[in-house]
Amino acid sequence: MSGWWRSEFTAAAGTRMHAGVLGPPVATDVVCVHGLGCSHRYFLPFARRLAPAARVAAPDLPGFGRTRGPREALDVRGLSLALADWLRATARGGALLVGNSGGCQVIVDLAVHAPQLLGPVVLNGPTVDRHTRSPLRQLLRTFANSRLERPTLNLVIARDYVDCGPRRLRATFYHLLGDRIERKLHHVRTPAVVVRGSRDLIVSRPWAEEVVAALPDGRLAEVPGAGHALNYSAPDELARITRLLLEETATSS
Template sequence: MKVREAAEFTEAAGTRVHAAVLGPAGAPDVVCVPGLGCSHRYFLPLARRLASEARVAAVDLPGFGRTRGPREPLDVRGLSRALADWLRATGRGGALLIANSAGCQVVVDLAVHSPDLLGPVLLNGPTMDRHARSPLRQLGRLLVDGPRERPTLGLVLARDYVDAGPRRVLGTFRHLLADPIERKLHHLRTPTVVVRGDRDPVVPRSWAREVVALLPDGRFAEVPGAGHTLNYSAPAELAGIALALLAEWRSGHRRES
């Protein structure tokens, strides 16, 4: 049976933040943080896989999806502060955070100023590789990745990019390129899994392992035969990794209490 999502709107971050919510009330909270230009829509395949065991919220950050943003594109700190405000407003602090691509930069920045909001973290394909921090190299890698994803992903992204508008997408991309994620990873002190598809050209294995090495409590996972956007193209595999992390976190908290 297809799991349907509910639209949740919350006054936060100076706007009305939308999230698609799936799963039973009272189940452990999971929050999905999207990548560049993306909305809740490209997280729905993963959210549906998780919804039998978790209460999943796929949030639209300001300016993307169904959440209105300011005229000027927010930088990484602006996006992470918006995420923090929404987490507080909805009582989802301590949830498992699952981020893809540029969303990983937002979550890592969240750890700098609001570590109290962090539960366990799953970073799927964290950008930007510091060894390829240029527009041409990043765009080239994205083009290579396209054929390695499910064909329908292109339709979802096209809709999201049209909704956001080229000015916002390009402006956000420039902010992401200027964000040195490697200098902030030590702030992320909760259990963190860095996962990539083993055919992901955007996040090479060497960069993913470098990210893990810079984390206080990081580990590495890889999904065979998959590209960059595991939440859409390999949702079952990513859901398995996420639920294992969530179970481990909850078990540890029960022992402590």
């Protein structure tokens, strides 16, 4: 748990869900939702930047990081149900949610069956672009994008991939690939910011604009020169965007 203030284990979703927590206990809650094969670990740079203004919690969804999962990999609905159970159990319903990549799909699916648990949302690199929904194209784009991230991110993700195992990783990849996020975006009725790095090879600007257009209350923010995992490779910029949304929603409430 190096860098995180503490580990938090909560009985939820039929397991003990782990979360890394960083920030003052009295600060506003922000919940981070990880992408394919990842865990709380790659949210640490972002959490460090945001912690003075928020209490950041990054749960490991079942089967990832330090949370044990069922034998069979959960699909997107299963992951969003697990997130919903954890939000209820930890009394974090209504917190601002920050997703990266596949984590954005989990957040959007959460809006379908438990909209009352959503606060404002930051969708960093929302997948899957419906125009490139093929395993080969997604894998090629992912490998190409890895050159644009901080080199140490590959070490963090490699550890997470070992934790979840190749079988779960592959099954979850196909679950995410088959999830039609574009059909569910209208359920997100809280203020939403779609964020992408200007060099993101996984999420194109036209796709990000399409996502924004489908959101009832969405806008686009682009980080110049950055890739896909802004929470790790451009944490200052993502924290600035998140703080601005926190301030805006606090003022309007």
